[in-house]
Amino acid sequence: MKMLKKKFKNYNSKLREECGVFGISNFDDASALTALGLHALQHRGQEGCGIVSYDGNKYYSEKRHGLVGDNFNKEKVLKKLPGNFAIGHNRYSTTGGTTLRNIQPFFADTNAGGIGVAHNGNLTNALTIRKKLVEDGAIFYSTSDTEVIIQLIAKSKRLTTVEKITDAIFQIQGGYALVMLAQKKLIGVRDPLGIRPLVIGKKNKSYVLASETCALDIIGAKFLREVENGEIVIIENGQLRSIKPFPKKKSRPCVFEYIYFSRPDSILNGKTTYEFRKMFGEQLALEDDIKADLIVPVPDSGNAAAIGYSQKIKINFDLGLIRNHYVGRTFIEPAQKIRSLGVKLKLNANKSSIKDKKIILVDDSLVRGTTSHKIVSMLYDAGAKEIHVRIASPEIKYPDFYGVDMPTKSELLAANKSVNEICKYIGANSLKFLSIDGLYKAMGYEKRNNTYPQLTDHYFTGEYPIEIVDKLGEDKVAQLSLLSTGSNN
Numbered sequence: 001m002k003m004l005k006k007k008f009k010n011y012n013s014k015l016r017e018e019c020g021v022f023g024i025s026n027f028d029d030a031s032a033l034t035a036l037g038l039h040a041l042q043h044r045g046q047e048g049c050g051i052v053s054y055d056g057n058k059y060y061s062e063k064r065h066g067l068v069g070d071n072f073n074k075e076k077v078l079k080k081l082p083g084n085f086a087i088g089h090n091r092y093s094t095t096g097g098t099t100l101r102n103i104q105p106f107f108a109d110t111n112a113g114g115i116g117v118a119h120n121g122n123l124t125n126a127l128t129i130r131k132k133l134v135e136d137g138a139i140f141y142s143t144s145d146t147e148v149i150i151q152l153i154a155k156s157k158r159l160t161t162v163e164k165i166t167d168a169i170f171q172i173q174g175g176y177a178l179v180m181l182a183q184k185k186l187i188g189v190r191d192p193l194g195i196r197p198l199v200i201g202k203k204n205k206s207y208v209l210a211s212e213t214c215a216l217d218i219i220g221a222k223f224l225r226e227v228e229n230g231e232i233v234i235i236e237n238g239q240l241r242s243i244k245p246f247p248k249k250k251s252r253p254c255v256f257e258y259i260y261f262s263r264p265d266s267i268l269n270g271k272t273t274y275e276f277r278k279m280f281g282e283q284l285a286l287e288d289d290i291k292a293d294l295i296v297p298v299p300d301s302g303n304a305a306a307i308g309y310s311q312k313i314k315i316n317f318d319l320g321l322i323r324n325h326y327v328g329r330t331f332i333e334p335a336q337k338i339r340s341l342g343v344k345l346k347l348n349a350n351k352s353s354i355k356d357k358k359i360i361l362v363d364d365s366l367v368r369g370t371t372s373h374k375i376v377s378m379l380y381d382a383g384a385k386e387i388h389v390r391i392a393s394p395e396i397k398y399p400d401f402y403g404v405d406m407p408t409k410s411e412l413l414a415a416n417k418s419v420n421e422i423c424k425y426i427g428a429n430s431l432k433f434l435s436i437d438g439l440y441k442a443m444g445y446e447k448r449n450n451t452y453p454q455l456t457d458h459y460f461t462g463e464y465p466i467e468i469v470d471k472l473g474e475d476k477v478a479q480l481s482l483l484s485t486g487s488n489n
Contacts, residue, residue: 019104019120019403020044020090020211021198023179024219025186025235027206031081034088035072037208037215042068043263044120044211045092048103052116054181055083059114063103087181089118092405102144105181110154112161113183117153119146120211121176121196121403125469129171148172161185162234166245169232173466175254175402175456177227179209186235193465194229194251195402195456197262200240207235212266223267229253252465255455256404258443259393260364264304269443274304276443280392281308281362283442284434288313290360290388294353296320298363298375305392306362320354320361320379321347343374349382358386361428365393367406369413372426380427389428394436394460395419401468402456436460 020041024030031053038049049071050063060081064071068090072078089104105118123129126145133151134140140147152168153161161182169178175195180187188209190198201208201216201223208221216223227233230246254261257268264274281304295317297306310317324346359379366372366389376387395414400406409415413422414433423431436457437447445454458464 021118023087030086040218045090048091053081053083053086116181123174127470192230198227277304278308279442281305285312299323302363355383
């Protein structure tokens with residue numbers, strides 16, 4: 001397969017989320033509830049959104065660029081999606097471009113009937129499989145690795161849809177959570193290590209699948225449990241059954257779901273992520289000995305950790321930075337003419353709180369350091385006496401290949417500079433990261449199990465739990481097709 005030159009994205013200082021998936025079975029106004037669920041999962045992807053519904057006879061699909069609230073907020077749009085079954089997807093691309101043809105859910109006709117697929121994550125052997133499928137005559141419509149899954153399902157010689165899906169997932173590797181619609185079946189799949197999240201809920205007699213529990217809350221569904229690692233759940237005729245085709249392994253969920261990705265009110269491992277983030281801040285305080293007048297969070301990512309830090313050492317917490325919530329997420333770049341304004345588009349110093357104060361500035365993570373540098377400078381300009389930066393996670397030294405879009409190793413600040421060098425770069429008086437064992441301790445573990453870590457934490461350690469089959473060096477291919485990304489397809 002001939003490829004164009006590698007095309008890479010411009011990265012900002014924060015990690016970009018994966019995607020959000022949602023599905024509901026046998027419920028009136030299924031598409032409307034799916035739109036609400038996607039709205040709750042908007043933080044997981046803002047590039048595009050889509051819904052596939054089923055009315056017992058036909059499938060219907062609507063895909064749009066942009067936010068859920070801008071696209072699925074009108075009755076006339078939802079009327080195009082009839083039926084009591086629906087799945088939905090919020091997209092942030094980790095492979096493939098941003099064209100309409102890459103927006104999910106994907107749909108295909110197979111010899112076992114139609115199937116819609118929504119995927120959160122990334123396959124580490126997608127290019128290898130894709131190349132083999134193309135050699136065998138397969139035609140790909142999109143550049144998304146999700147279409148590889150569709151192709152494998154369609155190609156399978158197994159008889160039933162569930163058997164075809166099982167056949168397909170035995171061929172893929174990576175971190176993934178899948179929500180599928182096959183006639184009146186709603187199907188959920190989670191990768192063998194449980195890297196990417198997927199939960200089960202129930203509204204009246206109808207089952208719901210979603211990336212996070214916050215999507216259940218918005219529609220009034222009850223949280224039942226997480227889909228287990230390596231589990232396939234099949235919901236049909238108001239019943240849920242489970243199969244576990246993979247050899248049993250201990251789960252290793254992504255650590256950044258706890259640190260940054262999941263919404264603060266979502267439940268992971270029995271607690272809200274807000275609680276975990278407070279505990280990260282508390283542990284960071286226990287590992288620190290700096291004296292200061294005030295704890296200031298970087299909003300909103302550092303709020304919970306800063307509160308935990310403040311409560312642990314009994315130093316006042318205050319909003320030294322005020323966030324403008326109307327400019328979009330960090331990675332949405334403004335027009336070139338105003339880009340020079342930088343972080344001031346989103347944050348401004350609260351001079352009345354920070355003037356003449358020794359400040360502990362708390363954030364959840366540090367990736368490239370460019371935003372941290374600008375924030376520190378802004379606080380000094382506003383009259384801060386000292387600024388001590390505290391990060392409620394360990395140093396990020398390694399890239400991700402399981403569904404998180406992030407800089408390459410050469411762009412990761414901690415991969416190339418010591419803590420002292422980073423401190424000098426961002427202009428702070430001091431800098432400290434949460435230790436790796438401290439991170440695990442805050443989560444209730446005695447320490448990190450170095451033989452078999454409890455979490456997928458390669459960002460800090462370089463220990464990748466799943467082989468990266470598609471050897472691409474440290475850079476990731478963002479464009480896999482010869483068709484221009486500007487094409488309206």
